[in-house]
Every structure is written in C-alpha cells, then in structure tokens.
Amino acid sequence: MLMWLQPDVQGTVHGRFHDSAISVREASIDLVGRFLTVQRGLTAQYYPMLAERILVSHNRCVVSALLDSSFSLLQKWSVCD
Numbered sequence: 001m002l003m004w005l006q007p008d009v010q011g012t013v014h015g016r017f018h019d020s021a022i023s024v025r026e027a028s029i030d031l032v033g034r035f036l037t038v039q040r041g042l043t044a045q046y047y048p049m050l051a052e053r054i055l056v057s058h059n060r061c062v063v064s065a066l067l068d069s070s071f072s073l074l075q076k077w078s079v080c081d
Contacts, residue, residue, distance in 0.1 A: 004035070004042050014049050029053060 003009055016028035032046050 004039070005045065010045060010049075013046070017049055017053055025053075 013028060013032060016024055019025050019028070029050065033050065036043050036046055036050075
C-alpha cells in the first residue's frame with residue numbers, strides 16, 4: 001500500500017488516466033478502481049483522479065470504478081466525523 005502513496009506513483013497513475021491510448025486509460029482506471037475497493041485508505045488520494053475522468057469522459061469503466069469506490073469513500077468520511 002505504501003507504494004501507492006508515493007507522489008511519483010500517483011503522478012504516473014494520473015498520467016495513465018490521460019494516456020492517448022484508450023486501452024491504457026481503461027486499464028489504469030479499472031486497476032485503480034478495483035484496488036480502491038480493497039485498500040480503502042487510498043481512496044482520498046485516488047478518488048479525485050477518477051472523478052476528474054468522469055467529467056471528461058462518459059466511459060462505462062470510469063463510472064463503474066467510481067461506483068465501486070464511492071462506498072469506500074463514504075465509509076471513510078463517516079469514520080472521520
């Protein structure tokens with residue numbers, strides 16, 4: 001999990017979200033979305049990236065990743081209150 005918190009890893013992931021190849025964008029979004037459902041502690045770092053992609057793309061993969069990880073984010077916020 002610590003690797004995913006490193007700024008260079010987050011930057012690389014963000015870059016793949018904007019890759020010119022659709023398959024790379026879809027694969028990276030799917031990977032992060034699936035990982036966030038398992039590692040809830042990373043939601044705060046990666047959720048904004050996924051949300052940004054939904055604003056510029058109506059891609060089914062992005063929507064699915066956001067829906068899968070949204071429960072994790074809501075659960076994190078309720079713990080912080």
